[in-house]
Amino acid sequence: MNNTEIKIRRLELSDQLQLTKLADNSDISNNLRDSFPNPYKEKDAQSFIYMTLQQNPVTSFGVEYNENLCGVISLILQTDIYRKSAEIGYWIGEPYWGKGIATQAVSQIVKYGFETLNLIRIYAGIIEYNTASMRVLEKSGFKKEGISLKAISKKDKIWDEHRYYILNKTM
Numbered sequence: 001m002n003n004t005e006i007k008i009r010r011l012e013l014s015d016q017l018q019l020t021k022l023a024d025n026s027d028i029s030n031n032l033r034d035s036f037p038n039p040y041k042e043k044d045a046q047s048f049i050y051m052t053l054q055q056n057p058v059t060s061f062g063v064e065y066n067e068n069l070c071g072v073i074s075l076i077l078q079t080d081i082y083r084k085s086a087e088i089g090y091w092i093g094e095p096y097w098g099k100g101i102a103t104q105a106v107s108q109i110v111k112y113g114f115e116t117l118n119l120i121r122i123y124a125g126i127i128e129y130n131t132a133s134m135r136v137l138e139k140s141g142f143k144k145e146g147i148s149l150k151a152i153s154k155k156d157k158i159w160d161e162h163r164y165y166i167l168n169k170t171m
């Protein structure tokens, strides 16, 4: 895969329709927090894009594959004594799965988080059945640090959370 085909960039208002089309998918929302809308409407895309336009520093990016918007990736900056840490979250639209896109996007935002935002730690919490996302993190250099037993309630069932982290080796 030529890495130049995949990049992260700021979202724009003109991304609204494509974002809605890709995000409106229960195979995506089933792996994310309940705050991720399902069904996903144009107004959801619009308010998400407006939110990202106000970010300073920007922490949510569109993921592009061959100049097409194909997903979203974010760092959720933590506060107080956790201020040098961020949680990572991402999704890729189903037509684009299995092309190595998430792995590239994760590597790019981790580099941004460490080099530009001076973070020390980036972590993720994955629902136990999401083995594809665990694989993405492992391919991107994350390590599993443990399993939080029964930490998640999703769709009326209780699930374990697999916790992953990566450290900024320069700090």
Ligand SMILES: CC(C)(COP(=O)(O)OP(=O)(O)OC[C@H]1O[C@@H](n2cnc3c(N)ncnc32)[C@H](O)[C@@H]1OP(=O)(O)O)[C@@H](O)C(=O)NCCC(=O)NCCS
Pocket (backbone or CB within 6 Å): 027, 028, 029, 031, 032, 089, 090, 091, 092, 093, 096, 097, 098, 099, 100, 101, 102, 103, 104, 124, 125, 126, 127, 130, 131, 132, 133, 135, 136
């Ligand atoms: C998880 C997700 C981000 C992966 O995106 P992607 O661009 O397809 O990921 P990549 O192509 O970079 O890598 C996927 C890896 O998972 C593997 N994989 C796919 N389905 C799998 C499964 N059911 N079990 C195990 N591994 C699986 C692929 O084979 C690939 O690994 P490989 O390169 O060793 O073959 C995407 O499926 C998605 O958005 N899912 C819904 C939302 C989500 O889960 N977000 C993450 C929440 S923590």
